Amino acid sequence: MKVLVTGHTGYIGAVLVPMLRTAGHEVVGLDTEFFAGCDFSDGLAEVPTLRADLREIGVEALAGFDAVLHLAALSNDPLGDLNPDCTYDINHRASVRLARLAKEAGVGRFLFSSSCSLYGVAAGDGLLAEDAAFNPVTAYGTSKVRVEQDVSPLADETFSPTFLRNATAYGVSPRLRGDLVVNNLVAFAYTTGEVLIASDGTPWRPLVHIEDISRAFLAVLQAPRELVHNQSFNVGRTAENYQIRDVADMVKDVVPGSRIRYAEGGGPDPRCYRVNCDKIARTLPEFRPQWTVRRGVEQLYGAFKEHGLTIDEFQSTKYLRLKQIKKLQAEQRIDETLRWIRA
């Protein structure tokens, strides 16, 4: 299939694109490149690319594709809170517009990178399946709800959207992110000897490796249309819900000599939920996730050791999305609406 991947040079996109190509798909990327040069390692796939802002593209950019895999977004809560209106502009309005344009251009499939953060504060202790109530606590989470609600009615016999509600990601990527909990805990343990927990350690979080997210995109893309048409799937494994303190224990076990420390003032985190991922396993048996958090911690530790990561590098603009965006603004390379300022 010929597929357009938006956000293809981001943390997940950098791992997804090679997997799609290995499976025989023709990939074109679209990215505005906020994180150009923010590389942990070589290995970004070279694919034909539209360097463009999602908000500016026209229908002609979408002609000829069999599917759009839409990952481009302001990708976390702090970034989303920097300028909530801008978050809605990119993550919600531009995403819905992209879906409409894709449909108009005759693209049959639209895979949206949604998030389990749309469940937000979970009522009670149970495992949340796809029919659970939305309860987002951030602009980021709300934007994901709104896209699902606005794109779903576009579904018809010519256009099949699918919503992949990814758990919180971890794992090594050429475009590593340091603002994700597992990556962050391992990096702190390796570089400082302390597994530094920002909350009180009790929040539950579903966790998934970026390679397994990529496998889910591939499985949905290749699935018979009727199985995925206008469906939402939690992406991860039901067995891979953890309390942050359990992840911290694993990190302590893997990183020699490290010890756990709770940051001062870290209270309970309202973002606390456990999800049930049985639907994707049941519907798409060819989706076989291969990672556990324990193995992911080992992978990250090995990669950080080989790289010789330092705490200064880890806390730099390279791996912290919010810091990089603020730097581009301070240098007047992007404006407050996150549009590039032309020289």
Ligand SMILES: NC(=O)c1ccc[n+]([C@@H]2O[C@H](COP(=O)([O-])OP(=O)(O)OC[C@H]3O[C@@H](n4cnc5c(N)ncnc54)[C@H](O)[C@@H]3O)[C@@H](O)[C@H]2O)c1
């Ligand atoms: N990483 C996770 O834990 C996780 C979990 C659930 C969902 N998701 C979703 O998956 C997607 C990818 O996440 P990621 O972790 O790779 O994030 P990322 O920040 O590493 O990558 C996002 C990419 O989108 C691009 N982008 C942002 N705004 C754009 C715009 N206006 N026009 C064109 N390109 C733009 C950025 O330049 C970047 O390369 C996002 O939609 C995110 O919400 C991620």
